[in-house]
Amino acid sequence: MEGISKETLKRLPSYLIFLKDLRNAGVSAVSSTLIAERFKFSPVQVRKDLAAVSSDGGKPKTGFIVDALIRDITAYLGYNDASDAILVGAGQLGRTLMSYGGFKSYGLEIVAAFDNDYSIENAVVNGKRVFGISRMTDLVKRMKILIGIITVPKDAAQGVADLMISAGVRAIWNFAPVQLEVPDNILVRNENLAASLAILSKELSEKIDSENK
Amino acid sequence: MEGISKETLKRLPSYLIFLKDLRNAGVSAVSSTLIAERFKFSPVQVRKDLAAVSSDGGKPKTGFIVDALIRDITAYLGYNDASDAILVGAGQLGRTLMSYGGFKSYGLEIVAAFDNDYSIENAVVNGKRVFGISRMTDLVKRMKILIGIITVPKDAAQGVADLMISAGVRAIWNFAPVQLEVPDNILVRNENLAASLAILSKELSEKIDSENK
DNA sequence: TAGATTGTTAATCGATTAACAATC
DNA sequence: TAGATTGTTAATCGATTAACAATC
Numbered sequence: 001m002e003g004i005s006k007e008t009l010k011r012l013p014s015y016l017i018f019l020k021d022l023r024n025a026g027v028s029a030v031s032s033t034l035i036a037e038r039f040k041f042s043p044v045q046v047r048k049d050l051a052a053v054s055s056d057g058g059k060p061k062t063g064f065i066v067d068a069l070i071r072d073i074t075a076y077l078g079y080n081d082a083s084d085a086i087l088v089g090a091g092q093l094g095r096t097l098m099s100y101g102g103f104k105s106y107g108l109e110i111v112a113a114f115d116n117d118y119s120i121e122n123a124v125v126n127g128k129r130v131f132g133i134s135r136m137t138d139l140v141k142r143m144k145i146l147i148g149i150i151t152v153p154k155d156a157a158q159g160v161a162d163l164m165i166s167a168g169v170r171a172i173w174n175f176a177p178v179q180l181e182v183p184d185n186i187l188v189r190n191e192n193l194a195a196s197l198a199i200l201s202k203e204l205s206e207k208i209d210s211e212n213k
Numbered sequence: 214m215e216g217i218s219k220e221t222l223k224r225l226p227s228y229l230i231f232l233k234d235l236r237n238a239g240v241s242a243v244s245s246t247l248i249a250e251r252f253k254f255s256p257v258q259v260r261k262d263l264a265a266v267s268s269d270g271g272k273p274k275t276g277f278i279v280d281a282l283i284r285d286i287t288a289y290l291g292y293n294d295a296s297d298a299i300l301v302g303a304g305q306l307g308r309t310l311m312s313y314g315g316f317k318s319y320g321l322e323i324v325a326a327f328d329n330d331y332s333i334e335n336a337v338v339n340g341k342r343v344f345g346i347s348r349m350t351d352l353v354k355r356m357k358i359l360i361g362i363i364t365v366p367k368d369a370a371q372g373v374a375d376l377m378i379s380a381g382v383r384a385i386w387n388f389a390p391v392q393l394e395v396p397d398n399i400l401v402r403n404e405n406l407a408a409s410l411a412i413l414s415k416e417l418s419e420k421i422d423s424e425n426k
Numbered sequence: 427t428a429g430a431t432t433g434t435t436a437a438t439c440g441a442t443t444a445a446c447a448a449t450c
Numbered sequence: 451t452a453g454a455t456t457g458t459t460a461a462t463c464g465a466t467t468a469a470c471a472a473t474c
């Protein structure tokens with residue numbers, strides 16, 4: 001149950017989505033083979049991944065109990081102190097994240113948003129108010145928020161990161177296309193949508209090249 | 214210049230962003246050590262990555278020419294046939310992507326969007342019109358579009374994927390939280406924002422756990 | 427029982443890092 | 451020249467896969 005590899009951690013959320021679909025479809029048990037087929041992984045890999053988080057394990061011939069797996073993965077991924085986040089930059093991308101329904105199913109929540117644009121301040125998005133940036137430090141400290149989401153333009157990103165860190169944020173999800181400079185004890189996860197598409201595009205053209213040989 | 218590893222491919226876009234910043238700052242040459250420091254990679258890794266795409270290589274004592282690297286990485290990542298995409302699902306997330314400025318710098322463009330909601334059809338987002346879904350097949354075929362972006366609710370995603378594939382799309386960037394079933398020759402890249410945040414949250418709580426030991 | 431499926435150990439594979447010679 | 455920095459080969463590391471015994 002401990003020492004889960006980085007790669008396993010990345011796959012767990014996908015399993016969770018699939019398992020919930022199975023549950024909705026009334027399926028009560030699932031084999032590693034079936035999961036593997038769906039994701040084009042190997043069954044052994046799936047078993048290793050599941051072994052890392054499953055409390056009961058699976059049963060030969062039956063497979064794994066869907067409900068139990070959902071509980072185990074949710075417990076592993078979802079229930080921890082670090083589940084509340086604040087967001088800075090309530091532009092279109094920021095508001096999209098605030099309205100995004102998918103976080104809840106992982107026990108995650110964006111509890112407040114901040115912006116320095118007076119015309120956005122006090123707006124209410126998805127039931128959450130947008131505050132002036134000057135109120136961030138106080139709120140983060142008071143609520144002991146550990147995760148900050150940055151959706152400001154790139155020139156403002158470093159300043160926002162500094163402010164978040166001084167307020168006590170320990171992990172940053174950065175959507176601005178800059179490499180943030182942060183102390184060693186701060187986690188940063190960069191989300192560069194353009195880069196994601198660029199990689200897909202590249203993989204495709206390599207594939208097409210190889211087909212044309 | 215060929216056989217670039219997957220991991221290298223993932224790092225190249227970050228290098229590109231940083232190199233452009235350097236160029237803006239008037240820096241003309243950069244050492245692998247400097248790049249490595251910024252990203253907390255090892256200098257050797259950076260050199261290996263750059264060796265894979267750089268036409269000139271670097272010079273001892275000087276390092277790599279910033280302009281030349283930008284050109285090489287851009288050429289490697291950006292210029293290929295697979296640079297136009299269509300998007301289906303012009304809801305908030307879809308419109309955010311349509312308005313997102315970052316794609317252009319990688320030579321990528323969302324050329325048209327589709328939705329089956331009559332109230333969204335004919336809307337113009339970022340200068341691009343939203344068409345009824347019925348017009349997708351024709352446009353994809355005519356323009357030989359190879360990349361499709363799915364930003365519809367999860368229940369509609371598989372149907373949209375099937376439609377895209379039958380029209381000729383070869384790579385799908387999927388924002389719906391489902392595992393799409395596609396033929397072997399179709400590339401799929403899943404973007405699950407909730408999962409990304411969940412992983413960050415998990416890494417943070419593991420870090421905090423280990424600090425408290 | 428027979429067969430499907432799990433879980434584990436060992437082998438393989440791919441990527442990173444260490445070591446070091448080449449060179450501007 | 452001396453020193454910084456590159457590029458490459460070999461060693462290491464981490465993750466995946468193959469093989470197979472255990473078991474429901």
